Amino acid sequence: MKNENDYLWDKTEEPDPEIQQLEEILGTLRYQPRPLRIPAELRTERERTFFRSSAARLAVAATIVLLLLGLGVWLGLQRLQRSQPQIVKNRDAETKTNSAIAPTDEHGSSRVALPSVEPKHKAIGGPHRRGFNQILLTANSNRRRNASIRNQYLVARRQKEAEAAKDQLMLALRLTSAKLNFAQKKTLNSRDEIHNQHKIG
Amino acid sequence: MKTPAQSLMKFTSMNLAALVLVLTGASTTVIAQNGRIETGQLRSLAAKASETVDVNLEENLMRMATNFLSSKDPDEAKAKDLVNGLKGIYVKSFQFETPGQYSDADLESIRTQLRNPAWTRLVNVSSKKDGGVELYLMQAGGQVTALALLAVEPTEITFVNIIGPVDLEKLTELGGRFGIPELDIGIPRVKRKN
Numbered sequence: 092m093k094n095e096n097d098y099l100w101d102k103t104e105e106p107d108p109e110i111q112q113l114e115e116i117l118g119t120l121r122y123q124p125r126p127l128r129i130p131a132e133l134r135t136e137r138e139r140t141f142f143r144s145s146a147a148r149l150a151v152a153a154t155i156v157l158l159l160l161g162l163g164v165w166l167g168l169q170r171l172q173r174s175q176p177q178i179v180k181n182r183d184a185e186t187k188t189n190s191a192i193a194p195t196d197e198h199g200s201s202r203v204a205l206p207s208v209e210p211k212h213k214a215i216g217g218p219h220r221r222g223f224n225q226i227l228l229t230a231n232s233n234r235r236r237n238a239s240i241r242n243q244y245l246v247a248r249r250q251k252e253a254e255a256a257k258d259q260l261m262l263a264l265r266l267t268s269a270k271l272n273f274a275q276k277k278t279l280n281s282r283d284e285i286h287n288q289h290k291i292g
Numbered sequence: 293m294k295t296p297a298q299s300l301m302k303f304t305s306m307n308l309a310a311l312v313l314v315l316t317g318a319s320t321t322v323i324a325q326n327g328r329i330e331t332g333q334l335r336s337l338a339a340k341a342s343e344t345v346d347v348n349l350e351e352n353l354m355r356m357a358t359n360f361l362s363s364k365d366p367d368e369a370k371a372k373d374l375v376n377g378l379k380g381i382y383v384k385s386f387q388f389e390t391p392g393q394y395s396d397a398d399l400e401s402i403r404t405q406l407r408n409p410a411w412t413r414l415v416n417v418s419s420k421k422d423g424g425v426e427l428y429l430m431q432a433g434g435q436v437t438a439l440a441l442l443a444v445e446p447t448e449i450t451f452v453n454i455i456g457p458v459d460l461e462k463l464t465e466l467g468g469r470f471g472i473p474e475l476d477i478g479i480p481r482v483k484r485k486n
Contacts, residue, residue, distance in 0.1 A: 249356075256349060256357035263347040263383040264371050267452045270443040274425040277417035 171225050327410075327430045327438025327455045331384050333401040337449065340393045341386035349381045370462075378456035384449075391446035399442065402451060406440055422446070429458075 098104040106114075142149070338344050349357065358375055361368040375381075388394070403426075406413070411428045418424030423445035430438035436459075441452040 252353075253356040253360050256353045257360040259347045260349055260354060260357045260361075260375065260381065261368075261371060262345065263349065263381045263452070264374070266345065266347075266383050266385060266450060267381075267441065267454070270425065270441055270450050270452060271427075273443055273445075274415050274417065274427055274441070277419070277422070277425050278415060 168222050171222065171229060327440075327453070328380070328382070329402060329405050329440055329451075329453045331382065331402065331451060331453070334384050334386070334398065334449075334451065337386045337394055337398055340388060342389045343385075343387040345383060345385035347381060347383040351379045354378060354381065374459070374462045378454060378458070380453075380455040382453040382455075384451045386449045388447045393447075394449060399444065399449070402442060406442075411440065423448075 096104045096107070098106045098110065338346075354375055358372055361372040361375075363369050363372065386394070406426070406428050410430050412431065413426060413428050415425060415427035417426075423443070425444075426442045428440040428442075429436050430440075435457055437455075437457060439452070439454040439458045441450075443450040443452075
């Protein structure tokens, strides 16, 4: 079904002059495809802060630092893992030696070597946990080594002091002895003098 | 006229002075009874001396030293036996390049301490040419508890102070050691039971 005037629908009929006028007025505002032009006065200069300007360089530097840190940690862990079996090996060797030279008692029967009292460090968890255990083990062994070095140093120092005291003692006795000898000589001389005086008298 | 506050101040200061005197006397008596002679005043001689020997062996240090004395070495064995039971050995010796580097006043403080009735002068030999020797003993209950020896020579001063039960017999035997002949200085031997 068609209306009397289909101009507004498909522009086939005669246009109404009033509508035509309206079309002309509003036609200036119809969409026209053209690029957006921003007025020059609206353009503002972006602030170039230090971080914005050198963000890329900073990111690169941070990546390098992180890589180096990671490499350092990895190398440290590798070294720990390499040194740990060495300690364990040494311990095994010591245990073997001890059991090999297990002393025999007076009756000739060899004593059974007691198992090590040291607690076994179980590697619970993944490789991280194992690495942590190894660090603790190394720290403990270092502490033990330091304590034994300190003890050795103290013993050596005490020995030195005792030897110095001994030297002082011998020196003091020698001096005392010499002075007593001096006193003896003096006493004998004065006795002789008195004796001679009596003889003369 | 004195106010009560002034009187109180005077009374307190007099009491304090008396207390200081009593304490000083007591400390001197304690030192004297202990047998230790203060030799701090001899320090001034160290500056003039060409050679100084200063031995200060307390009981614990002496015990430590005794552990290092060998029983196989006759000298050390003798020393070990002699030192056993002693509480301290203090020796000060000054050697001078030329005579007249010291005066009697330098030794007066030591002699003053040795004038204490607790000390008995056993030997006193003096000669103007060669100097002299003074040997003092402190005794308690018939036993020697300390010894002091002051040897003065024109170019040398030696002071020995031994604290503890000094065995005079052993000390006399010491004279035969270290290449020195036995002594005969008339030390009265302490009678032993049996």
